[in-house]
Amino acid sequence: xxxxxxxxxxxxxxxxxxxxxxxxxxxxxxxxxxxxxxxxxxxxxxxxxxxxxxxxxxxxxxxxxxxxxxxxxxxxxxxxxxxxxxxxxxxxxxxxxxxxxxxxxxxxxxxxxxxxxxxxxxxxxxxxxxxxxxxxxxxxxxxxxxxxxxxxxxxxxxxxxxxxxxxxxxxxxxxxxxxxxxxxxxxxxxxxxxxxxxxxxxxxxxxxxxxxxxxxxxxxxxxxxxxxxxxxxxxxxxxxxxxxxxxxxxxxxxxxxxxxxxxxxxxxxxxxxx
Amino acid sequence: xxxxxxxxxxxxxxxxxxxxxxxxxxxxxxxxxxxxxxxxxxxxxxxxxxxxxxxxxxxxxxxxxxxxxxxxxxxxxxxxxxxxxxxxxxxxxxxxxxxxxxxxxxxxxxxxxxxxxxxxxxxxxxxxxxxxxxxxxxxxxxxxxxxxxxxxxxxxxxxxxxxxxxxxxxxxxxxxxxxxxxxxxxxxxxxxxxxxxxxxxxxxxxxxxxxxxxxxxxxxxxxxxxxxxxxxxxxxxxxxxxxxxxxxxxxxxxxxxxxxxxxxxxxxxxxxxxxxxxxxxxxxxxxxxxxxxxxxxxxxxxxxxxxxxxxxxxxxxxxxxxxxxxxxxxxxxxxxxxxxxxxxxxxx
Numbered sequence: 015x016x017x018x019x020x021x022x023x024x025x026x027x028x029x030x031x032x033x034x035x036x037x038x039x040x041x042x043x044x045x046x047x048x049x050x051x052x053x054x055x056x057x058x059x060x061x062x063x064x065x066x067x068x069x070x071x072x073x074x075x076x077x078x079x080x081x082x083x084x085x086x087x088x089x090x091x092x093x094x095x096x097x098x099x100x101x102x103x104x105x106x107x108x109x110x111x112x113x114x115x116x117x118x119x120x121x122x123x124x125x126x127x128x129x130x131x132x133x134x135x136x137x138x139x140x141x142x143x144x145x146x147x148x149x150x151x152x153x154x155x156x157x158x159x160x161x162x163x164x165x166x167x168x169x170x171x172x173x174x175x176x177x178x179x180x181x182x183x184x185x186x187x188x189x190x191x192x193x194x195x196x197x198x199x200x201x202x203x204x205x206x207x208x209x210x211x212x213x214x215x216x217x218x219x220x221x222x223x224x225x226x227x228x229x230x231x232x233x234x235x236x237x238x239x240x241x242x243x244x245x246x247x248x249x250x251x252x253x254x255x256x257x258x259x260x261x262x263x264x265x266x267x268x269x270x271x272x273x274x275x276x277x278x279x280x281x282x283x284x285x286x287x288x
Numbered sequence: 289x290x291x292x293x294x295x296x297x298x299x300x301x302x303x304x305x306x307x308x309x310x311x312x313x314x315x316x317x318x319x320x321x322x323x324x325x326x327x328x329x330x331x332x333x334x335x336x337x338x339x340x341x342x343x344x345x346x347x348x349x350x351x352x353x354x355x356x357x358x359x360x361x362x363x364x365x366x367x368x369x370x371x372x373x374x375x376x377x378x379x380x381x382x383x384x385x386x387x388x389x390x391x392x393x394x395x396x397x398x399x400x401x402x403x404x405x406x407x408x409x410x411x412x413x414x415x416x417x418x419x420x421x422x423x424x425x426x427x428x429x430x431x432x433x434x435x436x437x438x439x440x441x442x443x444x445x446x447x448x449x450x451x452x453x454x455x456x457x458x459x460x461x462x463x464x465x466x467x468x469x470x471x472x473x474x475x476x477x478x479x480x481x482x483x484x485x486x487x488x489x490x491x492x493x494x495x496x497x498x499x500x501x502x503x504x505x506x507x508x509x510x511x512x513x514x515x516x517x518x519x520x521x522x523x524x525x526x527x528x529x530x531x532x533x534x535x536x537x538x539x540x541x542x543x544x545x546x547x548x549x550x551x552x553x554x555x556x557x558x559x560x561x562x563x564x565x566x567x568x569x570x571x572x573x574x575x576x577x578x579x580x581x582x583x584x585x586x587x588x589x590x591x592x593x594x595x596x597x598x599x600x601x602x603x604x605x606x607x608x609x610x611x612x613x614x615x616x617x618x619x620x621x622x623x624x625x626x627x628x629x630x631x632x633x634x635x636x
Binding site: 178181183184186187188191194199202203 | 335336337357358360366372373384387431437
């Protein structure tokens with residue numbers, strides 16, 4: 015396209031769209047950036063050294079990680095089946111998997127209590143094998159997993175779909191069992207999608223407030239009794255210190271999510287090159 | 289040898305049935321059919337990649353109908369893009385050997401030997417993304433052959449290549465088959481390719497085999513309108529290369545000497561599209577190098593077009609429009625002139 019072509023278009027519709035786009039971009043960027051830049055590094059550091067804060071952040075990182083690992087173990091096989099097979103009710107199932115994304119998260123918490131609460135069958139079973147639920151780390155893990163696992167399943171499914179099924183067929187004729195062909199061909203070729211889905215899942219779990227708030231308050235965690243980080247922010251906000259008290263922790267959470275986001279971008283941009 | 293009896297495969301939206309084939313050990317067997325005829329489904333069923341609903345398959349008397357794909361010892365090469373993109377060329381070829389837990393030295397030796405056979409030793413360290421279409425096909429061939437399969441299945445292996453590479457690969461496939469002596473089942477939609485490579489050809493249409501025979505059988509006795517359309521899409525001749533003159537080569541096709549453009553020597557085949565032949569009542573001046581007189585021995589009316597067989601001998605199948613047919617007032621037995629360019633002849 016010639017330069018004059020671009021300039022001509024700037025005078026018409028594109029100009030309006032650029033202005034509207036800029037408004038929404040500012041709306042997205044300004045609040046987190048202002049929050050970050052109005053805090054001092056010293057305050058951040060001192061905040062991070064508070065027991066209540068670092069135990070909470072570590073708990074949240076840990077719980078989101080466990081949720082993601084369980085999600086990988088249980089979600090990747092499902093994603094593979096959905097990518098490779100056609101069956102009756104498949105579209106319904108795919109819709110069902112995304113339900114957690116649209117459900118109110120406090121409702122998720124309540125729903126989880128109805129299954130895993132100690133009065134209920136599943137809760138009793140878990141209690142018997144030594145996994146407590148309410149006000150335990152496992153409750154946080156379950157809540158995070160519920161709201162975030164669709165991101166991993168969807169992403170892994172797309173990753174598997176992008177692998178030519180004939181590659182698996184060739185592998186089979188070369189002597190690969192279905193297991194061999196999955197671990198030597200499908201999985202290595204889909205791993206970027208699976209990894210970026212995992213980062214998304216982890217970040218989504220890390221950020222979860224509603225569902226976690228319902229199922230777990232202060233939980234025992236390596237000798238501490240922290241709450242999950244998004245809940246800590248709310249508690250600080252509701253304390254006499256208000257906005258000012260909540261700000262440093264808020265900045266720390268934003269920065270952690272930014273790191274996850276950068277990792278995600280690095281992985282996905284490499285995929286584009288291949 | 290491979291025997292297939294009453295094979296039936298149902299994929300829900302596609303049905304393959306009544307497939308009966310006997311393929312000799314070491315034979316180069318072609319399955320010819322249009323897109324959607326079920327060629328790939330048939331190959332994949334033989335390879336064990338689709339469950340067999342009815343019927344049985346044997347290799348050398350050993351029944352494999354219910355065996356899983358990895359135990360059948362059948363290699364497959366697809367049309368395009370089917371190298372493992374995350375592995376180097378060397379690791380692609382070594383894939384099957386590593387699964388068999390071969391010792392390292394043996395893997396290296398076999399991979400090097402196969403690379404030598406398909407002439408790609410210089411490409412072993414490359415990534416598949418860095419290869420041309422022809423090179424990719426050679427790697428895919430090497431990868432399938434290195435595990436010494438009893439049968440090699442080729443699914444339109446030349447279709448994704450540019451015409452020049454396709455012609456060269458055709459020769460290399462023939463040469464590879466001569467050296468490795470594996471039984472090959474090759475599916476294609478290209479009649480010329482079938483005639484060039486196949487010892488025998490089976491025509492598949494709509495999930496069923498409609499004719500099996502040598503390439504010559506198809507030209508002389510097409511069993512149905514469908515087969516005839518496939519076969520008549522080209523005039524195919526056996527020929528012997530003669531002298532060269534002004535960049536053109538004389539080729540003796542049993543009766544007449546035609547001018548063609550080729551670098552090939554010795555025994556060859558020629559193909560000429562029926563629509564590339566001009567028909568006239570009188571010889572006329574043109575740049576076309578080939579002009580012959582013959583008698584009309586057959587007229588096949590196909591509505592808006594008409595197929596005319598002109599016997600010199602040999603027979604030339606010509607295609608003209610109904611309008612031209614009527615204007616010239618052509619009749620059986622009439623003597624007419626056929627004219628075609630040297631460049632319209634494809635030598636292979």
